[in-house]
Amino acid sequence: MGEPITALPIVDEDACSGCGICVAQCPGLAIFIVDKTYSETEAAVSFPYEYFPLPEAGDGVNAVSRAGERVCDARVLKVMNPKSYNRTPVVTVAVPKDLADDVRSIRIITASR
Numbered sequence: 725m726g727e728p729i730t731a732l733p734i735v736d737e738d739a740c741s742g743c744g745i746c747v748a749q750c751p752g753l754a755i756f757i758v759d760k761t762y763s764e765t766e767a768a769v770s771f772p773y774e775y776f777p778l779p780e781a782g783d784g785v786n787a788v789s790r791a792g793e794r795v796c797d798a799r800v801l802k803v804m805n806p807k808s809y810n811r812t813p814v815v816t817v818a819v820p821k822d823l824a825d826d827v828r829s830i831r832i833i834t835a836s837r
């Protein structure tokens with residue numbers, strides 16, 4: 725019998741290409757990707773985002789921690805939502821590199837809040 729689905733997943737770094745497909749496919753929405761090579765000063769963080777409204781590339785948003793607390797400003801780089809992702813969009817934001825290990829999602833900035 726194989727490992728239970730709740731077992732801690734381990735990335736095979738030799739096999740992983742960083743394609744990101746697993747981010748949308750994980751049933752627990754537990755997978756994210758941190759690219760610390762995005763630029764000299766910023767990292768790109770990608771995560772599943774199942775909320776409305778969806779942000780758009782270029783939007784300014786609040787980057788938040790896994791506890792939902794604001795970490796910093798972020799800039800949306802892209803929103804991927806192909807049919808194969810089965811309605812689990814994957815959002816990628818740029819954040820200061822030194823905060824990349826803290827940022828795990830976003831909160832949309834609205835005029836009324």
Ligand code: SF4
Pocket residue numbers: 735739740741742743744745746747
């Ligand atoms: S699906 Fe995930 S683990 Fe597999 S190659 Fe793509 S990024 Fe790596």
